[in-house]
Amino acid sequence: MSSFKVYNQEGKNVSEIELNEAIFGLPWNDDLVHQAVRVAFANQRPVLASTKDRSEVRGGGRKPWRQKGTGRARHGSIRSPLWKGGGVTFGPTTERNFKLKINKKMAQKAFLSALSIKAKDNEILILDDLKLPAPKTKEMAKIIKNFPQVKTALLVMSESNENVKRAAGNLPNLKIININNLNILDVLKYQYVILTKSGVEYLNKKYASVK
Numbered sequence: 001m002s003s004f005k006v007y008n009q010e011g012k013n014v015s016e017i018e019l020n021e022a023i024f025g026l027p028w029n030d031d032l033v034h035q036a037v038r039v040a041f042a043n044q045r046p047v048l049a050s051t052k053d054r055s056e057v058r059g060g061g062r063k064p065w066r067q068k069g070t071g072r073a074r075h076g077s078i079r080s081p082l083w084k085g086g087g088v089t090f091g092p093t094t095e096r097n098f099k100l101k102i103n104k105k106m107a108q109k110a111f112l113s114a115l116s117i118k119a120k121d122n123e124i125l126i127l128d129d130l131k132l133p134a135p136k137t138k139e140m141a142k143i144i145k146n147f148p149q150v151k152t153a154l155l156v157m158s159e160s161n162e163n164v165k166r167a168a169g170n171l172p173n174l175k176i177i178n179i180n181n182l183n184i185l186d187v188l189k190y191q192y193v194i195l196t197k198s199g200v201e202y203l204n205k206k207y208a209s210v211k
Contacts, residue, residue, distance in 0.1 A: 019119060020207075037184060042099060054077065
């Protein structure tokens with residue numbers, strides 16, 4: 001167990017909390033993290049490019065000329081891939097699948113490795129609680145200003161808070177995410193991960209048994 005400072009919304013140190021070494025103290029695994037990130041990006045990749053084969057191109061139902069006697073090459077449709085305006089042979093289609101797979105335990109280990117490197121670099125910020133009197137951006141901005149070291153941050157909420165969600169929506173360098181949706185891409189993308197004490201307890205309970 002390693003102790004981490006806990007701050008209030010005003011940026012003052014109010015207590016300390018023990019972080020589980022099995023979650024926040026793992027060694028960095030470069031190969032495993034690379035694999036998990038690659039899988040995550042692949043599974044987010046949309047199918048954009050799409051072409052039509054000869055059966056999908058409109059028109060071309062009639063044979064352009066008779067089979068024999070014209071001196072020209074035989075053709076069955078003007079929508080053949082040989083013709084301008086015809087179908088595309090072996091082109092990209094919407095049926096392509098870019099998804100990759102990774103073992104569940106490997107994905108969890110990579111995610112915890114990312115959390116651990118944040119803890120090692122002191123880029124995890126723990127708040128005792130987070131409450132806003134009104135869903136206003138200036139209220140949220142005021143809290144972030146109390147931590148001048150934070151340039152970009154991922155705010156992890158362990159419970160639904162509509163005021164915080166609406167107040168953080170317009171801040172360009174702050175992303176709010178539910179703790180159930182916390183993922184390796186967002187953890188690595190943002191400089192700081194902001195957790196509440198209840199969020200740390202949730203992670204302890206969920207991942208303490210991961211080996």
